[in-house]
Amino acid sequence: TKKIAIFASGTGTNFVALVQQLQHWRSDVSIELLIYDRKQAAVHQRSQELGVPSVYVNFTKYADKSQAETAMLQALKQRHIDLILLAGYMRIVGPTLLNAYQGHILNIHPALLPAFPGAHGIEDAFKAGVKVTGVTIHFIDAGVDSGPIIAQETVRIDPTDTLATLENRIHQIEHQLYPRVVKELITEGVV
Numbered sequence: 001t002k003k004i005a006i007f008a009s010g011t012g013t014n015f016v017a018l019v020q021q022l023q024h025w026r027s028d029v030s031i032e033l034l035i036y037d038r039k040q041a042a043v044h045q046r047s048q049e050l051g052v053p054s055v056y057v058n059f060t061k062y063a064d065k066s067q068a069e070t071a072m073l074q075a076l077k078q079r080h081i082d083l084i085l086l087a088g089y090m091r092i093v094g095p096t097l098l099n100a101y102q103g104h105i106l107n108i109h110p111a112l113l114p115a116f117p118g119a120h121g122i123e124d125a126f127k128a129g130v131k132v133t134g135v136t137i138h139f140i141d142a143g144v145d146s147g148p149i150i151a152q153e154t155v156r157i158d159p160t161d162t163l164a165t166l167e168n169r170i171h172q173i174e175h176q177l178y179p180r181v182v183k184e185l186i187t188e189g190v191v
């Protein structure tokens, strides 16, 4: 069985899309765990509604990132997690997790990387006035939204777009692309 953990910090719409589209896809693929790092994050509520166990990691409780990640690693190992999907996880993954899950951590970013990395990819592209932006799925490395790109889908920015309408379209693409790419990678035995 392919056991998946999702890391998230916020609203959790990608978490929901992943759970809904992967959970019953194949009996040998299962979303085992949500790890979240903001106590009030809406994604926690969503995990409860969907019956996915969750672990809250309070980073302020640990001396440094490596200690927090050691605790995370313990939760992951306990559940025999094979694959980690970052879905709006607003931290840089450190060497403790990177080394343990090399090649088995994916991220989604709401822009066409390497353009507009960081926490505000949609807004940064909108403000820059580019006519095309999009969504990227990539393996992570030690950088911010960097690492080998797996898939990208473009989204046009129309003159009539507001930041809100653009955000909507990007999110819709995200919710289709991420589960689809994960399915393909699992099917091909890549992750």
Ligand code: GAR
Binding pocket: 008, 009, 010, 011, 012, 013, 014, 015, 043, 087, 088, 089, 108, 109, 110, 117, 118, 119, 120, 121, 145, 171, 174
């Ligand atoms: C998503 O748009 C995701 O691409 C982005 O955070 C949002 C989370 O939304 N991630 C990044 O910006 C990573 N740098 P969600 O909580 O509703 O899934």
